Amino acid sequence: MKNIILEKLQNWYTSNFENRINGRRILFEDIKPLLNNVSTKFKKEIIGSSENGTSIYKLTIGTGSKKILIWSQMHGNESTGTKAMFDLFKYLEDEELSSEILKECTIQFIPLLNPDGAVKFTRENANDIDLNRDAVNILAKESKILRAVLDEFNPKFCFNLHDQRSIFNVEGTENPATISFLAPSINEERTLTTERKETMSVIVAMNSLLQKVIPNHIGRYTDEFYPTATGDNFQKLGHNTILIEAGHYENDYERESTRKFNFYALVKGLHFISSTNTYNDYKEYFNIPNNDKLFLDIIYKNLKIEENGEEKIKDVGIQYKFKVENNKLEKYKCIEKVGNLSEYHSYNVINGEKLNFNELKLSNS
CATH class of the missing domain: 3.40.630.10 (Zn peptidases)
Incomplete structure (x- = not known):
């Protein structure tokens, strides 16, 4: 063969x-x-x-x-x-x-x-x-x-x-x-x-x-x-x-x-x-x-982010990570990149104009 x-x-x-x-x-x-x-x-x-x-x-x-x-x-x-x-x-x-x-x-x-x-x-x-x-x-x-x-x-x-x-x-x-x-x-x-x-x-x-x-x-x-x-x-x-x-x-x-x-x-x-x-x-x-190193699991486009009292528009890139809890493997979101992510790729690109960035951050705990 x-x-x-x-x-x-x-x-x-x-x-x-x-x-x-x-x-x-x-x-x-x-x-x-x-x-x-x-x-x-x-x-x-x-x-x-x-x-x-x-x-x-x-x-x-x-x-x-x-x-x-x-x-x-x-x-x-x-x-x-x-x-x-x-x-x-x-x-x-x-x-x-x-x-x-x-x-x-x-x-x-x-x-x-x-x-x-x-x-x-x-x-x-x-x-x-x-x-x-x-x-x-x-x-x-x-x-x-x-x-x-x-x-x-x-x-x-x-x-x-x-x-x-x-x-x-x-x-x-x-x-x-x-x-x-x-x-x-x-x-x-x-x-x-x-x-x-x-x-x-x-x-x-x-x-x-x-x-x-x-x-x-x-x-x-x-x-x-x-x-x-x-x-x-x-x-x-x-x-x-x-x-x-x-x-x-x-x-x-x-x-x-x-x-x-x-x-x-x-x-x-x-x-x-x-x-x-x-x-x-x-x-x-x-x-x-x-x-x-330009692939992300999720890219949220155009999120409103407050920095030093000023609202800015940025992209947020997510990578999934894994941890063991109660002897089971759990997948969770982790913020990998914040900024202009136009050079990055993902199968999951989401318009984030109406999403709350602070809630997004909480999901990574």
Whole structure:
């Protein structure tokens, strides 16, 4: 299946995606029944526990020499990759579709690396450590687990699955950045090493598929070097690390459409890696537009705002944020921008001439 037949993949997904998990907040208790019933094609093992004692699993499948490591939810509130990963498990159970991948590759998965952060719906773990900034000090138990797997398995490719805020749009368009990719840098100079070029080549392949499904909704995340970041350090160690950032799609605050596109990207990436030994087509990576920060969930136009006793007309931009209350995830409005928002984009633009700005502010508490 070197050349994925897109229509066939879309039809397969409609009938076979993992419909037992959904929504924005994915906890260990949501995935445990799925782990208990995963196909015997997978080798399943508990490789440690979180700071609060929740089990962390590793699954292995395939017999090939090309080693690939995929993990999700190192930020507890970024669950789209976890949902896409369980969709991918079902795909890999289908021998007709996945035989090439499993013959050429050995893949290890760590679903839900940060279960304590998932409970709190925060980026950080139980000790308020951002695992994605803990690659040098390696203080967190979860960081130690990930690094131990990396060192023992020695993968050629890694997929680091994240979510990004809805404020990101594709530069030069009005579209949210539904999926963004990154080939991390290994230094401040952003040197194009052989490994980075290989990483970029895989991203080019994934982008080529997604452009057929959601054209102009794919962005490129900044490759600014972060000295303590996981992707940058794994890339520096010689493990080609592909970051997938799942973002917003129209009317998709549960990120159920985005999980599908995330899944498509993973499938394409695995098929590409399994079917090639040359990674020369990396230059198209730089033609993927950058992420910009010009998308808002709601834009209220022409609100009357009192400042220093004087009435002014301004636009107000809203981003939705999420918090856990009574063990349920609640969405609430947060004022992101105030002023002339003519350069910003939104699917929801509201004439605010008759609205009360003070009441709008109260809704953000």
